[in-house]
Amino acid sequence: MLTEGYDAGPLVPGESLVARPGFWSNYLLAMCDDGGCAERPVPEWFGEDGADTDALSEVLFDPDHWPVFRVPAEDGPGVVVVYRNLEGDYGTDYVPLGIGLTWHELIRMADNPLSTADGVQDTASRLLLLLPLLTDQDVPESASATITAALAAIGGPRDTSPLAARHLLAHLTKRPQHDPTWASPLSGS
Known part of the structure; x- marks a missing residue:
């Protein structure tokens, strides 16, 4: 499998993994933990359990096999999601960078x-794979319902999918708080 910039990496197709129990917890759970809620995110929010999540993390973070998820788009280049499993430098890359x-x-x-x-x-899987790329801080009110529907489509429970969607959006749309009535520290006032 060829992906620009990953000539030396042991890339393997990962698309089949999105249907396995534990995938979505591995992919999205950390984004739900923005520190702003007393509830701790858990794999059950995605209809999964900790054992499945742990088992699939062994596959996703294997230094000898870097899963790649291709998200081709009809009207553009699309995105390739790469689990970069270098010893000491694990991460998820989105190509084009x-x-x-x-x-x-x-x-x-x-x-x-x-x-x-x-x-x-x-x-639904495409939306959730692309979700970490969201940089728009002003999403429409319907965004939470759209993400909830995507989570339900991949097996998320009806009672926890809205909670997971809210946490994902809170993490992705975080922005610095600024009260326009505050005086500027540069103005001397």
């Missing part, structure tokens, strides 16, 4: 797969 998506771009890309290309074709 430096991409950030507005809410409308994310929805357009999730809803328009390139059906003739290999990769993730399911709309």
